[in-house]
Amino acid sequence: MQFKEWEQEQKTLHLLTQMLGKYKVALAHKEPQWEHIILDITVQGVSTGMLHDKGQSFSLSINLVNDEIEIVTTEQFVTISLQDGVTIKEYYELLQQNLKELGVDVAIHTRPQEMDTTTPFEEDTSHHHYSSEVSHKVLNYFKLAHTVETEFLSPLRTRKIKPGLFWGTFDVSSALVYNAHEPFPDDTKVIERAAFDEPMIEFGFWFGDKNFSGPTFFVLAYPFPSITFECAPPFPDGSYFDETLMEFILELGDVDGDVNAKVVQFFEQSYHRLKDYLEWEGCEHYHLPLKMKDNHQD
Template sequence: MNATAASAAPNHAWPTLTTESWGPTRATFHMFTQIVGKVRLAFAPMVNHWWQVPLYVTARGLSTGAVPYEGDVFDIEFDLLAHRLSVRRSDGRESVFALEPMPVSEFYRRVLDALAELGVEVSIHARPNEVDPAVPFADDHENCSYDAPAVTAFWRQLIQAERVLTVFRSRFTGKVSPVHFFWGAMDLAVTRFSGREAPEHPGGVPNCPDRVMVEGYSHEISSAGFWPGGGAEGAFYSYAYPGPAGFAEWEVPEGAFFSRELGEFLLPYEVVRASADPDGLVLEFLEATYDAARTLGRWPEGAGAA
């Protein structure tokens, strides 16, 4: 094996990345993903629960997937190995720029310029959602950090989470979402559905129209995922909507707990990373918390079986 092939060999370790160590970069990269996600939102046809807007984990980073545009498609990919943003059209044209320390305002301008270079005209709601304050992208000169190794480590966390969440998803025969990265809260998520409608969501999420939450939570769910918060190195989470009586008291694996503040179960990433069987622990957590939602919520028998 030559040096190039050896250096490209897959790394299956669960990387260490404390949330404190990359706080400024995390805040900046969050805004980067919101800008790119909003470009996808501008063109993708509406799918139930906003499934048309997330990003997806790839072998090099995060991508919009194919986005329809005037009888054609384009995509945008964060290459988190080479640290560049690629905007590509299906006619072979590509516009690329480096991911490096820069204000959100500069990244926003470069994305629009790259799209224009490929003939894509776009107008987005140019301020972030689900954060407070919501500084318009063009005016955000404060968030400007980009720690490349930290961003790569985060992506490798997402790879590990995506693998296990995909196994969990495969065990359900009912309606279930893809495993996808929601840029609003910066989390990787998968959601199972009971098949029944849910009470209307009250909304109230910072700088997010209530109609977004009403559509997202229109049906009864058990949702789980990974988020770069909730623990020293991030956390796996699981919640139910609506939350059934007794949900918080359900027995979960050692190391996991119910957060009254967040209204969901958490399994800190650092607990998973230190485990002798990280995949097994995460799956045990996911199955236990889904079982709580299904059992206490009295889901119909035909909703799907784990």
């Protein structure tokens, strides 16, 4: 799935996820690292999970199997069809109209964030590309990223941000967070000052861009490294450290064999390198076995 082959569909999907995410910004209780605004990866797409407004509970989802936006309240279920040719402006108007009819009247900031386009949703007639085939592929990648990140993170005994869609950058990411305060050096940057204020190691997946041709896994650290790293074995073949991004990189097209096992191995090796570089102390208990009987994932 090369980025250039579905760039227009990607932008439309990205904007739709931003639309949902804005409701989480408006209504979810704030958490460190913007954890409260992450969209859940579901069996059929992405979801806000349960939100509350003036006593009304509701959720918003993008269903990539049935090609629709879903609005769910305690008593009602409404859908908006996703179709090629329908603009972001039209989706936004339909979403707002249906929410108001269901008793939810929430003002959101409608200008996209962390994207090249800054046209507010209510004015955007340029993005209107949708493909059911592409959406099904996107969902499979979402599930792959969720699966491997969950497999790596689950047994670790430490504070973690579980996998979900960061809709600002359209990546499925998770993180381990160290128990210390490390303020971002530039307090004028609204997103970064909240995202990066504790030492952390982030594990993520994104679909590529003009610099990366296709789906790619990455690992980054905060504070950001000031040195480079080698990726010799036991890193899986294809792993490297990008000196521009200052991140460990594994492009999915370079992975042979058991993809899940190779990506988990990539996460493990990157984690150990960065944990040691950041000089995290008191981490020995992170890896103590869980005293539970094996299940089907073992």
